[in-house]
Amino acid sequence: MEIKDFINGLQHVGIPTEKMLQSITFYQQLGFKLVNQEIQPDGGGVAFLENNDFIVELYEQKNLDGHTGVIDHIALQVSEEIDTLFEMIQAKDYPILSEGIETLAYWNKGISFFIIEGPNKEKIEFCEKH
Template sequence: MAVSDYITGVQHIGIPSIDLDKTIAFYKSIGFEQAGLFHNGENRCAFMRLGNLTIETWEGDPTNPEAGAINHVSLNTTDVDKAFAAAKEQGLNLVNTEIQSIPTFWDKGIRFFNILGPNHETIEFCQIL
């Protein structure tokens, strides 16, 4: 069993926003469409899509106004439970001790977990339910 058995490609790239409305307007101005707008508690989260590239941008978290502002890269996961088990078996550097969920994203929610890469980059494994 390997975590790569449950990955189909990049799902989205996560970039926190200082001003979500301005961020949405910017991405629309360069050709992206708004694929989704969700609430996670009091904060809003938008998914902006251009072709096969999706950017998740949200309010409420600290931002880095310099190079390195990307928060995470998310991989599309076909079976998050099996991917999590495989990540543990492979000894990957797990950020989460259990699978996380956000029920308000997309139609039926998402389930995900994060690992750290060798440069402390966050890689999310996400299944849209």
């Protein structure tokens, strides 16, 4: 198998915000529907809005001054074999930004994910919903 065989498509685009309610309202006015809202481990909020299978993740982050760009990361939906994919990524020596495969209690059943750095310093998240 190759890395491409594990990727099922774009899962979401992550956007940090200091104005959560304003951001949610903005995307709702564009036709997005609020499909999930959670509290992050650091206490900040996170919201997922969907429009025709395209998901925007808004997450609270303070002090965005000096943040390079508005879009923080892209997330790719992966198959149920995230462990195998992680080993393949490690073998290719891509810069891994996360500490192994991490988990969060999002989307009712949780997610597993890891993040690498692309050639332009972009963050690419590989994410498996449980």
